[in-house]
Amino acid sequence: MRTLTEYLWFNTKNKKEFINITDEIEAIVRKSQIKEGFVLVSAMHITASVFVNDEEDGIKADLLDWAEKLAPFKKEYRHHNTGESNADAHLKSILFHHEVILPVTGGRLDLGPWQQVFYGEFDGQRRKRVVIKIMGE
Amino acid sequence: MRTLTEYLWFNTKNKKEFINITDEIEAIVRKSQIKEGFVLVSAMHITASVFVNDEEDGIKADLLDWAEKLAPFKKEYRHHNTGESNADAHLKSILFHHEVILPVTGGRLDLGPWQQVFYGEFDGQRRKRVVIKIMGE
């Protein structure tokens, strides 16, 4: 059994932004030389997410609109009594989930033809991190 | 350490449909002869999901209604500028999550008494696939 653990850092230009990290994950899978196993991709923050969807600008804009509709920014969250202003980003992180676990088969990510992995930033413009851990043999 | 990887294919009669796949997963666990480990069950599509809930017709209808309420079909999604018409299925896939990872203990799925595993189709009536990968020993 082998494992390899790496971290990706992000500092997005926008407060909310989706970044396709499929190629970075694929590179870590290759580097690990693991042929069969699982790779965990997990945001290390409570205001971000990791999810699988489509590399298409329209759906990415739709997903951001939808996140805002279901988990809107507003002043009146109780979390804001602490001086914070990002409660909506916490809710969005729950909605999109903060991690995915992906199968590795024959040394490659075993994804469907349209599946891409995204880092979902909901409170950006500062340095944040994702852990990628692969285990297998 | 052992692994076993299998694929289930679906071609649902309805556009939206939930299919109980617990028995199929249990059969793959037995076939693997793995006694202790994890089994990943992951949709290979961006318009489908895999989730755990209850084998009861009422709640399954409630879950479909709820998916439609929170992520409704409508024409005005930007994704539809590509010629697609299934943006709502992308949103529903995020809401329900596309994968689960289940514990295997003593050679069996270690689920609670009411937990059943479902493939959640949101854009069906064509061949689609789920990957099931078990790792352990």
Next chain:
Amino acid sequence: MRTLTEYLWFNTKNKKEFINITDEIEAIVRKSQIKEGFVLVSAMHITASVFVNDEEDGIKADLLDWAEKLAPFKKEYRHHNTGESNADAHLKSILFHHEVILPVTGGRLDLGPWQQVFYGEFDGQRRKRVVIKIMGE
């Protein structure tokens, strides 16, 4: 490869309640003596969840309000024709997801500085259970 499987039991005072279980999980990781691996933390019920967020009273209240807004209690769910009255808890379990998988690195949970793991009860006041399974070496 090693595994260790433990179960945590809960019987919440309130119908809906979030319980921070990070220390319990960390103790199981230490007990396992596993240095590199994954730990799965999964509710064994279809009306509960396990999620990662912030140990701050305001955001926990906001998350409960948000769950109620997106998946409200009401009488008219079809599931209630069975005599049950907890359909909203099923929907909330889907919204928050029933499990997380966490990385273990250097013998510790590899979490960001603000990440805490919660058991999310949506239909409590009775004995319920979470399975914690760690695999690695």
